[in-house]
Amino acid sequence: MFVHGFWGTALCVGALVMTTLSISLKRKFEVEYRDAKAKLDEQRQVWLAQAGPATFEEKRKLFLTLASTYSGLPAKEREMLGELEKTKRERQFTSYMKSQLIARAKIPGVGQSRKATLASYGFANALDVKNWRVTKLPGFGPSLVGEVEAWASSVGKKFAFNPTAPTEPHLVQQVKSTIKMERVGLEQKLANAPDQLKSLCQSAERLRKAPPQTLYDALVQMKQIEVDRG
Numbered sequence: 732m733f734v735h736g737f738w739g740t741a742l743c744v745g746a747l748v749m750t751t752l753s754i755s756l757k758r759k760f761e762v763e764y765r766d767a768k769a770k771l772d773e774q775r776q777v778w779l780a781q782a783g784p785a786t787f788e789e790k791r792k793l794f795l796t797l798a799s800t801y802s803g804l805p806a807k808e809r810e811m812l813g814e815l816e817k818t819k820r821e822r823q824f825t826s827y828m829k830s831q832l833i834a835r836a837k838i839p840g841v842g843q844s845r846k847a848t849l850a851s852y853g854f855a856n857a858l859d860v861k862n863w864r865v866t867k868l869p870g871f872g873p874s875l876v877g878e879v880e881a882w883a884s885s886v887g888k889k890f891a892f893n894p895t896a897p898t899e900p901h902l903v904q905q906v907k908s909t910i911k912m913e914r915v916g917l918e919q920k921l922a923n924a925p926d927q928l929k930s931l932c933q934s935a936e937r938l939r940k941a942p943p944q945t946l947y948d949a950l951v952q953m954k955q956i957e958v959d960r961g
Contacts, residue, residue, distance in 0.1 A: 767953040774946040782938035787931045794924040801917040808910045815902055820892045822899070828858035831886045838882045840875050849879070857886040 780786065833846055833855060841849075852868055854860055860883035865876045 764953065764956045767949070767956050771946075771949040771953050774943075774949045778938065778942055778946050782935050782942075784935075787928065787935065790928060790931060794921065794928070797917055797920055797924075801914065801921065804910055804914055804917075808906060811906045811909070812898070812903065815898050815906065819894070819896070819898060823892055823896065824887075824890050825858060827890050828861060828883075828887065829856050831857040831883075833857075833860075833879075836882060836886075839878050841879060845870055845875070854879075857883040861887065 833841075833849055836857075848868060848870060849855075849865070854863070854865060860879055865871060865879050868876075871879075
């Protein structure tokens with residue numbers, strides 16, 4: 732401005748405008764570069780996950796777990812059959828109580844009509860009386876309810892557990908069928924293990940030799956921004 736007022740002012744204004752544009756462009760490039768780098772890092776992580784050993788190791792551990800489960804099936808079957816033996820007394824008691832029908836019982840004050848009332852409300856045997864309270868039924872006061880419950884209690888006291896009785900065949904068969912289904916399923920999965928692991932190795936090898944286009948494009952974009960920003 733000392734040299735020439737007009738041109739000095741023009742140069743100052745131009746310098747300010749260029750400085751402002753330069754700062755604006757610099758910020759723009761910083762944002763674009765940061766986004767491009769984040770995209771490249773993301774694509775690199777995806778590539779490393781697919782081309783690295785992580786997926787293979789995860790699948791290998793899964794198959795090892797399946798193999799361990801398969802080898803433990805005999806012990807699991809023995810355990811399940813053992814549980815049937817432990818609960819044998821309870822099942823015998825339940826079966827016995829179900830067999831004691833109210834319709835055939837001699838209960839003081841409970842004739843055929845009251846037996847029919849009990850049946851209509853779901854009380855058919857001694858187990859029903861044991862499991863649910865006989866209350867609020869038409870024609871049944873506290874005295875009759877007491878008689879019915881006393882009968883069920885006396886029936887239960889007559890139960891005799893037979894530990895030598897064999898476990899019910901249908902329950903044993905259920906256990907064996909369950910184990911068989913599990914064994915067949917595991918065998919099918921384990922039979923495919925070698926092919927799946929081999930396929931993972933081949934896929935990872937291809938990706939290591941030829942990274943995906945998305946990774947290449949992300950790298951090119953970031954490098955272009957580096958060139959553009961100077």
